[in-house]
Amino acid sequence: MLVLTRKKNESxxxxxxxxxxxxxxxxEQVRIGINAPKSISIxxxxxxxxxxxxxxxxxxxxNVDLKEDxxxxxx
Amino acid sequence: MLLKTKHFGEINIDESKIIEFKDGxxxxxxxxxxxVLYDGDKNSPFRWLQNVDDGExxxxxxxxxxxxxxxxxxxxxxxxxxxxxxxILDVMVLSIVxxxxxxxxxxxxxxxxxxxxxxxxxxxxxxxxTDRYSVRHYIxxxxxxxxxxxxxxxxxxxx
Numbered sequence: 001m002l003v004l005t006r007k008k009n010e011s012x013x014x015x016x017x018x019x020x021x022x023x024x025x026x027x028e029q030v031r032i033g034i035n036a037p038k039s040i041s042i043x044x045x046x047x048x049x050x051x052x053x054x055x056x057x058x059x060x061x062x063n064v065d066l067k068e069d070x071x072x073x074x075x
Numbered sequence: 076m077l078l079k080t081k082h083f084g085e086i087n088i089d090e091s092k093i094i095e096f097k098d099g100x101x102x103x104x105x106x107x108x109x110x111v112l113y114d115g116d117k118n119s120p121f122r123w124l125q126n127v128d129d130g131e132x133x134x135x136x137x138x139x140x141x142x143x144x145x146x147x148x149x150x151x152x153x154x155x156x157x158x159x160x161x162x163i164l165d166v167m168v169l170s171i172v173x174x175x176x177x178x179x180x181x182x183x184x185x186x187x188x189x190x191x192x193x194x195x196x197x198x199x200x201x202x203x204x205t206d207r208y209s210v211r212h213y214i215x216x217x218x219x220x221x222x223x224x225x226x227x228x229x230x231x232x233x234x
Contacts, residue, residue, distance in 0.1 A: 038156040041098070043202050048101060051187045051202060054210050055102040058134050058173045058184075061081075066121050066135060066174070 079130030082123060083112065093127055094191055097157065100200045101187075106132060109198065111169070111191070124169060124189065136169040137183055142217050148208070150190060154201050158192040165194040172214065182211040 004012060011021040017037055024031040034042055043051075078088045088110055096107050108127035113119075120141035126132035139146045150160065160166060168190060170183040185208035191198040 038152045041153050041199075041201075047186075047202055050210055051184070051200070052102040054173065054184055054187070055100055055134070055171060055200075058171045059103070059132055061133070061135055061172075061174050066119075 078110070078125070078127060080112065080123075080125050081131055081133035082125075083114075086112075088127075092196070094196045094198045096198050096200075098199065100189070103132065111136075111167070121172075122169065124171070135172040135174055136189065137172055137214070139168060139170040139183065139185060139188065142170075142183065142214060142221065143185065143212070144221060146185060146208075148188070148203050148205065151201050151203070154190045154199055158190065158197045158199060159195055160190075160192050161194070165192050167191040167193050170212075171200075173211070179215050181214045183214050184210045185212045186210045 006012065006022045008022055008025055011019050013019050018040065019035040021033040021035075022030060023033045036042065076088060076090050077085055079085050092110050094109050094111070096109060099105055099107050103126075106126050106129055109124050110127060112123040112125050112133075114121070114123070120137045122136050122138070124134040124136045150163075150166065154160065168188050170185060170188055173182050173184075175181065185203075186205075187200050187202045187210060189198060189200045
């Protein structure tokens, strides 16, 4: 991994259209500002991983008949 | 074209109905073409998001607005931009459902809805930047509360 040292209010530019700025540093917490084209998806990594894991779980679905299976619950 | 599906065997689909997910969906980034299948009952909130290139990949999905009546979010800019959304009327929203062994624990993902522009058949799964909605929202209680017609074959109620 490329590691760069930046101070508050300093930025890095990626691929001439994504700018990442260190907005604030308070102890353990760093606030990061991102300027990127609107079509770029930006996620907090732990949330992205959670969505990935949830989708994988969803894909394991067995051959169910939701209509039939839900009957019992909705009487 | 003939399509092998996970739940309906081999069916004939209209190629113009294929939805392009440019980046796939998280966890399945390489699989990019899906169709939305109904199981014959348009009143049911359930549908299938069936992958076109891998017949074994299909997600149970729901129309979240039919299940959670006050579900409300702003479509993220990234989706408006990359799906070329011009009118809200063209937008279809689906929530991916996890159906565990114990079906009473079935959940839907309200935090990361699938957004489809039905005008150009482009879709993506977005992640909402809010703590209001969870990736695991229990469905059964909602359905009971809303008395949603899931096509469960219940007797029609007198109005």
